[in-house]
Amino acid sequence: MPDAPTITEAEPGHELVLERRLDAPRAAVWRCWTEPELMKRWFAPAPWTTPEVALDLRPGGRVAMTMRSPDGDAFPSVGQYLAVEPERLLVFTDAYVGDWRPSEKPFFTAVVTLEDDGGGTRYIARARHWTGEDRRRHEEMGFHEGWGKCAEQLEALARTL
DSSP states (O other), X not given: OOOOOOOOOOOTTOEEEEEEXXXXXXXXXHHXXXXXXXXXXXXXXXXXXXXXXXXXXXXXXXXXXXEEOTTOOEEEEEEEEEEEETTTEEEEESSBSSXXXXXXXXXXXEEEEEEEETTEEEEEEEEEESSHHHHHHHHHXXXXXXXXXXXXXXXXXXTTO
């Protein structure tokens, strides 16, 4: 198997990182990130939900989902995959909305890497922002808490597959 992809350094002060060892096989974690019905079950931190997920899993393909708050407010998100390496790497951004059409206001690019770690998975989720202010805003929105809770939910689901 080839080495894990090399991820270059982000602009200083523009990146948030969540790194965990998940007690689940890499193939199962990958399925949870790439199968809409599975993604619906873990992608929003409970009690939030993700009732709508549509994925076109290829570079240039659209990723669209809607998260719903406990009060019923909907938060749609549309983006595009930049890189897809099965069971190793997903890169997606809100800078495009699919098929290389620019979005109104890009906020971040996500870089998700998966590596074998014993019987589990080394999971790294990076959120790279265009500005330091966007990074600060994302952190204040609860990036570490929210993405951390989602990682726990991802691990729990992946362990059942």
